[in-house]
Amino acid sequence: MLEPLYEFWTAAAGGSPLEWVAVLTGFACVWLAAREVIWNFPVAIFSCALYIVVYYRQDLYADSLLQIMFIGLSVYGWYEWLYGGRSRTELHVSRTTRPEWLLCAVFIPAFTAGFGYYLAHYTKDSVPYWDSLTTAGSLAAQFLLMRKRLENWWLWVVVDIIYVPILWSKQLYPTSALYALYLGLAVYGYLQWHRAYQRQQAAELQAA
Template sequence: MLHSLYEFWTSAAGGTPLEWVAVITGFACVWLAARESLWNFPTAIVSCGLYVVVYNGAKLYADRNLQVVFIAMSLYGWYEWLYGGSRHAALVVTRTRPWEWVSIGLGVLLFTGGFGYYLRQNTDAALPFWDSFTTAGSLAAQYLLTRKRLENWLLWIMVDIIYVPILWYKQLYPTSGLYAVYLALAVYGYVEWRRTARATAATPVPAA
């Protein structure tokens, strides 16, 4: 009985050492982003580099490729948070523009259909359309994060809800658990950033 329980635990909590390091750095990255810390970007670069290897082994090819894009977007976001504001000042939390919502919606639909079809026809990818949808949603959320748009957290909440069962199904148990934590952190990040946005909006602009 004890041996069976031990086998169940090691299977459920398993994962390779590489995956666990990716999990820990991934958690740190999202926590730092929720706290509006610039250090979320270099931490994200490390975590995404590790997940390129992890997702490739799990045959989640869209998510593997997504990590490469995340590395590039993290470099971009790092610069934007420092100098992307008015007169090259630091960015502040703002709301997503209507044109951004339209562009994001169309982009997610086109990417999901097109890349999902490609994966289904040309690879042995698991769950090609779900994989593509979460990839597209993550790209949209990451773009909004680089621009410090408040609603990036709402997209992360949606994506994380889908990722948890997908990753569990693929037996990436530590990463599935990480995305459950991401979900809670996304809610926390939304609350914190909304508070910051309201405080910024209530601050009077000094006269020139």
């Protein structure tokens, strides 16, 4: 019973210091996002910068590229959360619109097929289409998160479920464990944001 757990911790302890710092800051940024704390964005930028190197070393090129995109999206999301509301006020939690769902429904399979083909034929990426799928799903989820759409957490749940075995197979054990924790944080984030959305709706009804 204890042997598999011992083997996991032994392997995890062998993770590079760079990966461990990326893991801890990655957990912190998702926790802050779930709590609607604006500082999730600078922490995310730092964590993503570290993961560019971590993923590249493991031949996960789409995920390495994803971190660069996340840095850009985090800068924009930082601005949006501060000034994206009405009359350049703080942005509040809202529901995903139909055009946004349509955009995600077109973008995810198109990106997965196109970039997956490129990785399969022109790189040594070991899991090109899975790598591309998680990248596409993460970009869509991050897009919704920076707009403070409640349903971004649904996409993160799906992405995290896929990431766990991929990262485990690449022997990125601390990061694989992190994505398992992200599952719980995604559920927590949804519940927190849903309560905030309900309070907001109630306040708007009273004001009307």
